[in-house]
Amino acid sequence: MIIMYNRVTNQLLDKIISIVGNNEVIIDERIKEYAHDMTEDYNFPPEVVVKPQNTSQISEILKLANEEKIPVTPIGARTGLSGGMLCVYGGIGLSLEKLNQIIEIDNDNLQATVEPGVITQFLQNEVEKLGLYYPPDPSSKGSCFIGGNVAENAGGLHAVKYGTTKDYILNLEVVLPNGEIIQTGANTLKNSTGYHLTQLLVGSEGTLGIITKITLKLIPLPKYRLLLKANFTSPYDACKAVSQIFQNNVLPSALEFMEKDAIDFGQKYLHSLIEDTQNIGAQLLIEVDGNHLDNLYQDIEKIYEVLLKFNLLGEPILADTYEKQEEIWKLRRCLGHAVKGTTIYKEEDTVVPRAKLADLLAFVKNIGKEYGFQSVCYGHAGDGNLHVNIIKNDLDDKTWKETIPFYAIPKIFEFTKKLGGTISGEHGIGWVQKNYMPIMFNKTHLDLFKGIKRLFDPNHILNPGKILPN
């Protein structure tokens, strides 16, 4: 279907200004900042950036846009990795940055209600002061918005034990494309009252409604954390160790994998030689948390038992203080920027059942050989979530723009599916992965997706061009 959208006219602009005020509308060069997120090198500016300050302003803007058939793309902190906020049809870029209040931290019920523009780490810090914990923590937690986390169903380091964003969302206030406002659920831990619109909206990437309030579940903050770093000579051994750790009855709070090339990229980016990577195949970072330190040391012992079955490079290193742990995490957390900042690349967000990780990695490396590309792999191994970064290096443009996306990547995704996996674990589909959706889903299934989109947004004004294949 080809949709003919209208352009933002001066007349419409006047109406928008009358809703949000002059200061909250951007049409000058500052608009460039709103043309991209962290996804590769895409750039699609909106015609106008609008920064509403509350739900009712958003409702009015959507009513207007819906009547006039103007695309509206919600914009968060622009840290996304699938191009979910790219204004590919121009229109209104609806920035949620002014809705940035923690409305309530309800210590009696271990819940918080927040606006979508709250920075994830800010929320985490605030609830920590009360001894509470909001676990989802994507690598961008220091700058990303909680609303974006909900839209993409973000994961992060601690999803392996604590689950992803969807597991913490109890209730949402949502403005539908026609301007009407609904509550998707209730502020309760359980809910069997009709179809789960809350869970349908989580991960819907801003295509079904604008999320304006989020009620989320909190849990007690675990008191202690221990972090173990182990270097393997073989990356496949590292992958195999992952599922064995769980089988030895340990549930780590984080379990991260970095292959040699990822460590190299990270060290170069940090200008810091932490590891001599010459003989390293891969590194695992394994964290346990809880309220009883002696039990955590028992868990570490059990993890050791597993590690010692493999060829390790040197002794595993235990970080038992926050400072030592942060020192180790620094390398892992910088990898996204390290790859993005130093090369042209494409990032795939494959996820498989965790015991299949070695198979996936081997397949990616073989495809790399076949098509002549370097890949840099790292990710949340405990979840089976492998971020595959395909590096351009000196590949010619035709290979980069045609062979890789049309032949190599589909093969990786087909194999991912064959292993029981899927093509996005936590980044979302957005703009960059949408044309791979037919690998995962048959026509019947895609038609259901399209039907859901049409039901919520019959004029297709909301974040058009995302999720659904062309």
Added chain:
Amino acid sequence: MIIMYNRVTNQLLDKIISIVGNNEVIIDERIKEYAHDMTEDYNFPPEVVVKPQNTSQISEILKLANEEKIPVTPIGARTGLSGGMLCVYGGIGLSLEKLNQIIEIDNDNLQATVEPGVITQFLQNEVEKLGLYYPPDPSSKGSCFIGGNVAENAGGLHAVKYGTTKDYILNLEVVLPNGEIIQTGANTLKNSTGYHLTQLLVGSEGTLGIITKITLKLIPLPKYRLLLKANFTSPYDACKAVSQIFQNNVLPSALEFMEKDAIDFGQKYLHSLIEDTQNIGAQLLIEVDGNHLDNLYQDIEKIYEVLLKFNLLGEPILADTYEKQEEIWKLRRCLGHAVKGTTIYKEEDTVVPRAKLADLLAFVKNIGKEYGFQSVCYGHAGDGNLHVNIIKNDLDDKTWKETIPFYAIPKIFEFTKKLGGTISGEHGIGWVQKNYMPIMFNKTHLDLFKGIKRLFDPNHILNPGKILPN
């Protein structure tokens, strides 16, 4: 909308027999068994009961029914509490009892794939043999089907720590009303690939598709459990203690509430005087679980600290063996049957943020006084989930059939909503609660529900008459 369905003709019956075989079609008096579940005293027989043995038979039956506009109602173990399986328009009762295989327990990935007719406790026992745990355990776990649990998003005793059925479902094979088959997700712990049809199907009460395979997440089985029983003089004190236990940094694996009248009903049903209830206001059952017994005793100490702030009746009793614990749980587990078996009643499945439980209970009791009914309340207090049983006793028929359902119950539900709660925590809406849905949801929201139903099932053949209000 009034839908004119066709009746099951002899010709159609022949076609059905040609699909599933003569032995799997019931049209004689055995059909009576399929006319009801555990919901109050409702009886709606299907015209024919069909017991397909695999997905492709289900696909063929649905194609047929869809073409001929015959209602199809999926039937599980008939333990439901909202009338989800009542064949209110006759038609085909599609029993899933022959799809009863555990297809795989995947110890490497801590997953299992099962058919919908597997009894929940059977699955739990099988995975326990491997040191694994599938937590959702409704009171009917010894007879209910896992497919029904998915359809209703069942909870149970351990939801407070471990979540409800939705938190364990990774992927579903679903036959759509037109006979087409989809996989809703992937066998992965994380998934940000398109709209979450898995989560939309969970809790959809058999109105969107027939679930034929379920891939679920397993976790390591905790080694130890301790159970504490405490009698309170005031039921409101018992409710207040609930949220204070969490605030004292304990996450119980179960936290159950029974008011005096519930205990009385249970003891009468069991012909056993376990408690002298004369001065009891309510009882709390508080369980903790984990792998380190010493820590569990520390948790019990912390719970004690909270309990001692209230007026208790006697010392709390600690059950530290499986046998002693089962002895205590027996009374709690029989309550559904105890109420159902001895009286005419209506059961409401209210749920609120847990710190609001005392407010909800007080309101229910006041409404009881106002309308002259006895209520028997118990439930999963840790979740804020209160089962309110309204007892007929000697109320006249007009009061029972009009005043209570049209005036008293709506007031309870309106108050529940006002507290941030909702009208079903784990039983579903089904047949008995559907006309209360406008209390929870505005027209826009209900229209979305209707649109989702129409998208999946344009001929409205699947489980008609459920969830959506008349």
